[in-house]
Amino acid sequence: MTDCLFCRMVAGEIPADVVHETDRVLAFRDINPQAPTHVLVIPKQHHPTVGALALADPSLLGEVVVGAQTVAEQEGLVDDGGAEPGFRIVTNTGRQAGQTVHHVHLHVLGGRGLTWPPG
Ligand code: AMP
Numbered sequence: 001m002t003d004c005l006f007c008r009m010v011a012g013e014i015p016a017d018v019v020h021e022t023d024r025v026l027a028f029r030d031i032n033p034q035a036p037t038h039v040l041v042i043p044k045q046h047h048p049t050v051g052a053l054a055l056a057d058p059s060l061l062g063e064v065v066v067g068a069q070t071v072a073e074q075e076g077l078v079d080d081g082g083a084e085p086g087f088r089i090v091t092n093t094g095r096q097a098g099q100t101v102h103h104v105h106l107h108v109l110g111g112r113g114l115t116w117p118p119g
């Protein structure tokens with residue numbers, strides 16, 4: 001989709017600060033970070049929401065989640081043998097939930113205490 005920001009990033013038309021990549025998944029730093037680690041993990045193929053992706057290609061959704069876990073490990077957010085830092089995976093669906101880019105993305109957030117419930 002030529003009018004999709006994240007498809008254009010996959011195509012290399014818009015720069016991305018890539019931290020992890022496979023043949024089907026891309027992970028890059030959010031341009032407006034909300035935590036010390038704030039990475040977006042996307043399928044390279046366009047799907048609008050996590051639910052749509054799950055219906056269309058559940059194995060690709062699994063690869064995106066593995067990508068999020070890989071990023072969390074790279075960023076030191078997974079159990080380091082003592083303290084367990086932790087991280088949060090968020091995916092907004094629809095405008096009222098705050099989805100502004102309609103290409104499914106997992107936010108991987110960590111590096112600070114995260115409050116619950118979210119706003
Ligand atoms: P959401 O609001 O859940 O759809 O998330 C979209 C995210 O994309 C926001 O956190 C934005 O800061 C982020 N974003 C928008 N443009 C870019 C960009 N060019 N590079 C990296 N992240 C971006």
Ligand code: ZN
Pocket residue numbers: 001004005006007008045046047102103
């Ligand atoms: Zn797209």
